[in-house]
Amino acid sequence: MNSEVFVTDGHWRKSLAAVRALGRKGIEVTVGESTRLATAAFSRYCHHAVVYPSPLLRPAEFVDFLYNKLSRRSYQMLLPMEDETLDLISQHHSEFSRWTYLPIVSFEKLNFARRKDKVLQLAKRNGIPIPKTWFIKDITQLNELKDALPYPLVIKPRMSSGAIGIAYPKNSGELMSQYMSVHRRFPYPMIQELIPHEGPGYGASFLFDERGNVKASFVHKRLREYPVTGGASTLRESARYDDIRDMALTLLKKLDWFGVAMVEFKLDPRDGVPKLMEINPRFWGSLHLSVEAGVNFPYLLYRMSRGEGFKSVEKYKIGKQCRWMLPGDILHFIYNPRRASLVPEYFHFWNKNTAYDILSLKDPMPVLGRVLTLATLLYDRDMKQRLKKRKL
16 A cells, blocks of 8 residues: 655645654655745655645646646545645545545535634534624624723634734724724624733644544643734643643534644633634644654544554643744744743753754754745745735
């Protein structure tokens, strides 16, 4: 049986984490991306690299390319890593699953999981705490609410990725102008109470098999983020938080989930209660931490693809840290006014307990790939579009 795995979206650090996690187990990995300058393609664990049509700009051509690739070459498993590829592949699930193992849910379930408003309402019905949220159905509601809301607030699109479309109005005037600005791009965004920044964020990650059984779980705590006001974690730590794990499990069980997902919470320092933020229905940016701590999600998926039975992986190293230095933690340091008093201390680079998302003495070339990727922004239309959609 062929052992090769196809990993899409080779630019992203989570894709690099998957390539390394599989490659270290002796599994051959093909990395796909819309440019040759893809970070994961520079890894020593990348057996083969391919350039495919942009799933963002040329979706139909991407689907045709991938279908031809899978039908002509035997792959044990296909791992779509980003939203654009995941959406397209899920819409053609029956075709692609003829040729390879495809550990993803239906397109309809993906869309539901990405809808922050629907997920929050589902959570509330099941007794899972959420921030106070106002779901706007008509712009005239703003005039009725603006003077009674507890500022500062946060405006969030009902469906988006990362920090894109987020605004933080401090008064009624800012609410009206910022809401309309977000509304033009993301119709009828939600309004939420702003949980104080002092409250740390947590992520509960899971792997489910086809029967809905949990095959692995992992919890991490965010220590630093970029943007500083809230975004991707630049430093995070493995943790044990059973209440968060149990609430996340309840939510994903209600969705009858299959494959991987990560549920995000933020601890409210005002009452000590973790509040649900959203579901990330795919591999997450901090994937490398779970692998380093002992929960190798990509390899466990590979074992599932081969029909291997194994006990659920629930034990892992607590307190293991992982850092996204290039460029995440550098940007956090530059833009954080409290940079001189960061905990952990910023310049503690050689802590044996800290791994790095990209930097690796055993696999150094992805650093070059990451730097060269920035050059694509000068000429590559696809990469420019991605930059507009979210921060690289």
